[in-house]
Amino acid sequence: MASNDSIAKETEGSASTDYTKIVQSQSFQELLRKKRNFIVPLSIFFMVFYFTLPILTSYSKVLNSIAFGTISWAWIFAFAQFIMTWTLCILYSKKAATFDRLVEKIVKEAKG
Amino acid sequence: MNILAFILFLIIVGLTLVITYFASRRTKTTADFYTADSSLTGWQNGWAIAGDYMSAASFLGIAGMVALSGFDGFFYSIGFLVAYLVVLYIVAEPLRNLGKYTLADMIAARFNEKKVRGVAALNTISISTFYMIAQLVGAGALIKLLLGIDYLYSVIIVGILMTVYVVFGGMTATSWVQIVKAVLLMAGTFIISIIVLAKFDFSVIEMFKQMKTATPLGGDFLNPGNKFKDPLDTLSLNLALVLGTAGLPHILIRFFTVKDAITARKSVVYATWIIGIFYIMTIFLGFGAAAFVGYDKIIGANAAGNMAAPLLAEAIGGDFLFAFVSAVAFATILAVVAGLVLSAASAFAHDFYGHIIRKGQATDKEQVVAARWASIGVSVLSIILALFAQNMNVAFLVSLAFAVAASANLPIIVFTVFWKRFNTAGAVTGMLVGLVSSLLLVFLSPNVWSPVEGAAIFVGEPLFPLANPGIISIPIGFIAAIAGTLLSSKKADAKKFDEILVTANTGMKDPI
Numbered sequence: 001m002a003s004n005d006s007i008a009k010e011t012e013g014s015a016s017t018d019y020t021k022i023v024q025s026q027s028f029q030e031l032l033r034k035k036r037n038f039i040v041p042l043s044i045f046f047m048v049f050y051f052t053l054p055i056l057t058s059y060s061k062v063l064n065s066i067a068f069g070t071i072s073w074a075w076i077f078a079f080a081q082f083i084m085t086w087t088l089c090i091l092y093s094k095k096a097a098t099f100d101r102l103v104e105k106i107v108k109e110a111k112g
Numbered sequence: 113m114n115i116l117a118f119i120l121f122l123i124i125v126g127l128t129l130v131i132t133y134f135a136s137r138r139t140k141t142t143a144d145f146y147t148a149d150s151s152l153t154g155w156q157n158g159w160a161i162a163g164d165y166m167s168a169a170s171f172l173g174i175a176g177m178v179a180l181s182g183f184d185g186f187f188y189s190i191g192f193l194v195a196y197l198v199v200l201y202i203v204a205e206p207l208r209n210l211g212k213y214t215l216a217d218m219i220a221a222r223f224n225e226k227k228v229r230g231v232a233a234l235n236t237i238s239i240s241t242f243y244m245i246a247q248l249v250g251a252g253a254l255i256k257l258l259l260g261i262d263y264l265y266s267v268i269i270v271g272i273l274m275t276v277y278v279v280f281g282g283m284t285a286t287s288w289v290q291i292v293k294a295v296l297l298m299a300g301t302f303i304i305s306i307i308v309l310a311k312f313d314f315s316v317i318e319m320f321k322q323m324k325t326a327t328p329l330g331g332d333f334l335n336p337g338n339k340f341k342d343p344l345d346t347l348s349l350n351l352a353l354v355l356g357t358a359g360l361p362h363i364l365i366r367f368f369t370v371k372d373a374i375t376a377r378k379s380v381v382y383a384t385w386i387i388g389i390f391y392i393m394t395i396f397l398g399f400g401a402a403a404f405v406g407y408d409k410i411i412g413a414n415a416a417g418n419m420a421a422p423l424l425a426e427a428i429g430g431d432f433l434f435a436f437v438s439a440v441a442f443a444t445i446l447a448v449v450a451g452l453v454l455s456a457a458s459a460f461a462h463d464f465y466g467h468i469i470r471k472g473q474a475t476d477k478e479q480v481v482a483a484r485w486a487s488i489g490v491s492v493l494s495i496i497l498a499l500f501a502q503n504m505n506v507a508f509l510v511s512l513a514f515a516v517a518a519s520a521n522l523p524i525i526v527f528t529v530f531w532k533r534f535n536t537a538g539a540v541t542g543m544l545v546g547l548v549s550s551l552l553l554v555f556l557s558p559n560v561w562s563p564v565e566g567a568a569i570f571v572g573e574p575l576f577p578l579a580n581p582g583i584i585s586i587p588i589g590f591i592a593a594i595a596g597t598l599l600s601s602k603k604a605d606a607k608k609f610d611e612i613l614v615t616a617n618t619g620m621k622d623p624i
Contacts, residue, residue, distance in 0.1 A: 017620070017622050019607070019610040019611040019613075019614045020607060020610045022610075022614050022620075023610045023613055023614060028614070028617075028618075031617060031618075032613075032617070035617070039201050039202070042201070043197075043198075043201055043202070046194065046197050047354075050190075050191075050194045050350070050354060051347070051350065053190070054187065054346050054347055054350045055343075055347065057183075057336035057337065057346075058336075058337075058340075058343030058346045058347065059343055063336070064335050064336075068317070069317035069320060069321060070317070070320045070321045070323075070324055070334065071316075071317065071320050071334075072334060072335065074183060074334075074335065074336050075183070075320075075334070078183075078186055078190055079392075081190045081193070081194055082190075082193065082388055082391070082392060084194075085193050085194055085196065085197055085384060085388060086384070086385070086388060088197055089196075089197070089200065089381050089384050089385075092200055092201065092377075092381075093377070093378075093381055096374075096377060100374060103617070103618045103619070106618055106620075107618060107620055110620060
């Protein structure tokens with residue numbers, strides 16, 4: 001996209017690759033479905049988990065009770081946010097390997 | 113003046129200039145300048161992202177906030193980290209697949225119209241400038257405290273250095289300065305954390321126990337609610353923190369420095385580990401400062417608590433650790449402002465000059481020259497603004513940047529990739545309304561208006577009660593993008609969306 005010429009070329013080029021056909025292909029639909037089934041529920045989960053902490057600390061004092069020693073549940077919940085982030089990161093990395101294989105397949109099919 | 117600190121400052125500046133010298137010899141094309149020719153590995157870019165992110169606000173600000181208000185300061189650490197899940201799950205890979213040099217490239221991949229690119233560039237420049245003023249104000253205050261140099265000269269020195277990195281070394285120098293600084297910062301923070309922990313016999317339980325009596329807050333120090341008392345404001349801040357990162361231009365352009373979406377994903381994963389470990393350690397920084405420096409001394413050095421970390425280093429490690437941590441804090445500011453200059457300059461040179469003024473006809477050489485002049489222009493402008501902003505609250509400017517990023521950029525990024533009906537009108541409306549509403553709400557907020565003289569910029573009752581506009585302006589940004597789309601008579605190009613969908617998910621593009 002360095003110039004208008006190349007944009008024009010690109011538009012011509014899009015005629016050479018039939019994107020609509022790729023979108024409708026079985027492998028591509030499978031990729032979209034797999035991604036959606038992974039990303040949507042986990043995104044909802046981490047947003048809910050994340051906002052539960054400030055909501056609980058703002059509107060109640062339940063997290064001020066002690067878990068062990070002098071460490072309260074608020075701190076345990078705060079640390080749990082770190083564990084949650086790392087865990088979801090690892091899960092995504094593993095899952096993404098299956099996305100990558102599907103992408104490879106789609107690219108191969110598109111190139112015929 | 114602390115001579116040891118001064119010598120370490122010089123060593124770090126020298127090191128970064130050497131990096132810039134070598135990078136400048138490799139910076140010839142526009143791709144070199146904007147993206148280091150997409151040559152970074154996932155591991156390198158992970159450190160560079162972490163470096164861009166662990167700004168002075170993170171390192172100095174959070175340490176100070178934990179030291180002064182206990183648990184509440186830790187909210188920032190949590191929000192800044194969880195935000196990376198939004199980046200990893202939703203933004204990083206499509207952005208790498210669709211974009212080239214700037215955020216506007218990604219949006220223009222779907223809506224190839226000048227006004228879309230222009231508004232996207234305007235957002236990038238606004239957000240980067242606010243963020244940069246905050247860093248420069250912090251830098252000025254820090255150097256003034258450490259070396260006794262006037263605020264005016266401090267800001268000018270930092271300004272000149274950051275301009276040199278960007279103008280001569282482009283993205284290659286900026287990335288490597290970022291990586292070196294991130295490693296130094298992690299090392300410094302780790303050493304302090306170990307010493308603090310040793311003082312509590314390596315027992316976290318013992319540390320928490322002693323913190324109950326270590327500060328004027330007493331047992332409340334360990335409970336939430338010392339700083340953030342208004343529930344709605346707390347939620348608003350948390351919303352801006354978790355969604356803002358995915359719209360920050362200087363973080364987003366880091367995904368163009370790697371070759372493909374897989375490497376972009378890897379770099380976010382590495383960054384998340386590094387940043388997470390760093391933010392865990394902010395507890396030791398904050399608790400340590402509260403216990404071994406003390407409330408009065410922290411407040412005495414800087415009312416916002418920004419000197420807590422360097423003072424802690426001095427208290428537990430003597431002159432050398434103090435000098436080291438101060439020099440690293442200085443390097444942190446330099447590196448982050450360099451990244452910000454680059455993101456604003458890219459938007460000017462690539463989007464405004466290259467695509468709108470020259471209509472894409474500028475040669476590679478002309479573009480690099482334009483990008484270098486844009487960097488100088490951005491630097492000079494932000495130095496001047498920083499001189500006027502000397503007495504403004506740094507945290508206010510940073511949270512403003514996060515709120516604007518989440519309100520103006522995030523809705524557009526999400527809809528460009530995921531919403532079939534989304535169209536040009538929606539993109540332009542969403543970006544403009546998100547930008548204007550977040551700015552307007554901040555202007556009407558208690559950050560700007562306070563009945564107490566000296567507490568804010570103007571004396572008077574704030575018309576908008578929340579310090580952070582996120583909870584209102586982020587939904588407004590999303591709604592404006594939806595409304596703009598639905599109210600426009602223009603139908604979205606279904607064929608174009610198919611193309612975007614394929615490219616965003618697979619990286620497949622027709623050869624240009």
